[in-house]
Amino acid sequence: MKNVTATAHPNIALVKYWGKRDTALNLPAVGSLSITLDTLETTTRVEFDDTLDVDRLELDGVTGGAGESRVSACLDLLRDIAGADTRARVVSSNNFPTGAGLASSASGFAALVVAADAALDLGLPPARLSELARRGSGSAARSIFGGFVEMHHGRRTDGADCIAEPLLPASEWPLAVTVGIVSKAAKAVGSTDGMELTRETSPYYSAWVDNAETDLQAARSALDTRDFEKLADVSEHSCLKMHALAMSANPGLMYWQAPTVAGINRVRALRRAGHAVFFTIDAGPQLKVVSLPGELPAVRDALTTIDGLQEIVHTGLGEGARVVAGS
Numbered sequence: 512m513k514n515v516t517a518t519a520h521p522n523i524a525l526v527k528y529w530g531k532r533d534t535a536l537n538l539p540a541v542g543s544l545s546i547t548l549d550t551l552e553t554t555t556r557v558e559f560d561d562t563l564d565v566d567r568l569e570l571d572g573v574t575g576g577a578g579e580s581r582v583s584a585c586l587d588l589l590r591d592i593a594g595a596d597t598r599a600r601v602v603s604s605n606n607f608p609t610g611a612g613l614a615s616s617a618s619g620f621a622a623l624v625v626a627a628d629a630a631l632d633l634g635l636p637p638a639r640l641s642e643l644a645r646r647g648s649g650s651a652a653r654s655i656f657g658g659f660v661e662m663h664h665g666r667r668t669d670g671a672d673c674i675a676e677p678l679l680p681a682s683e684w685p686l687a688v689t690v691g692i693v694s695k696a697a698k699a700v701g702s703t704d705g706m707e708l709t710r711e712t713s714p715y716y717s718a719w720v721d722n723a724e725t726d727l728q729a730a731r732s733a734l735d736t737r738d739f740e741k742l743a744d745v746s747e748h749s750c751l752k753m754h755a756l757a758m759s760a761n762p763g764l765m766y767w768q769a770p771t772v773a774g775i776n777r778v779r780a781l782r783r784a785g786h787a788v789f790f791t792i793d794a795g796p797q798l799k800v801v802s803l804p805g806e807l808p809a810v811r812d813a814l815t816t817i818d819g820l821q822e823i824v825h826t827g828l829g830e831g832a833r834v835v836a837g838s
């Protein structure tokens with residue numbers, strides 16, 4: 512058995528997923544559509560070792576931690592397929608803040624599954640890797656692929672049709688993404704707990720689920736015609752609906768902070784002035800601005816003067832998860 516290192520990038524949903532139809536299998540109630548980023552990166556080494564009694568995780572230099580049992584449960588799925596029971600040492604690092612709404616669980620589980628697949632010599636097809644990554648974190652299924660990616664909610668109870676699919680490579684529509692980091696602290700309510708609370712308590716939940724396919728259709732058609740305005744409209748609408756839904760849980764979930772709201776207003780002002788930009792926000796305070804590459808100076812100018820914004824990171828669209836080293 513080998514020692515394999517893989518990398519994966521986080522992805523940002525433009526049409527959002529919020530809510531699960533099955534929590535044990537991590538099956539989303541709605542489909543979603545995302546872009547995979549390039550500069551932000553998780554690098555994960557997986558080494559199966561006969562001398563270990565349990566799986567060991569070192570994440571960003573810290574051993575053990577809350578993620579270890581989730582990682583171990585995900586490795587069990589791959590061990591089952593391989594007919595192996597050897598435990599693994601997993602060493603993972605992110606070049607960006609972990610657990611703060613920058614989709615570190617998406618890149619983390621995508622890199623883990625790709626590295627473990629290669630270390631166990633499984634050679635599973637990408638669709639299968641997507642399904643396995645989903646078991647670790649719903650959005651991780653999308654980070655297996657690069658560029659624009661659609662995640663299907665699927666209908667099967669075993670989740671075999673609940674996988675992501677690449678729609679358009681990054682090179683076909685190379686959009687730019689600017690991340691405004693508002694806080695590097697881990698979020699108070701994680702996405703799984705937040706989704707369950709929302710499903711159980713929000714009076715708007717069924718309307719959200721019923722409406723999802725309309726947004727997906729609009730986003731797919733915007734991709735087909737490279738219609739930036741159309742993609743901007745549907746992405747902002749989906750983002751605001753997701754956050755309105757989360758706020759309508761009881762107790763309400765509020766992921767935004769003051770600089771997040773200031774950022775939304777700045778981006779809206781840019782759009783009104785004719786710039787090709789739009790915002791999106793996941794389950795955390797960070798503001799993500801998607802734009803045509805030529806708009807980057809305008810986006811930077813608009814964000815730099817926001818009080819409390821800690822850092823601005825520019826990135827483009829990137830590739831899917833891949834093996835980078837192995838022995």
Ligand code: PMV
Nearest residue numbers: 524527528649650702793794
């Ligand atoms: O993959 P999870 O369980 O962390 O959930 C992701 C939820 C959002 O980022 C808010 C939306 C999405 O589709 O990525």
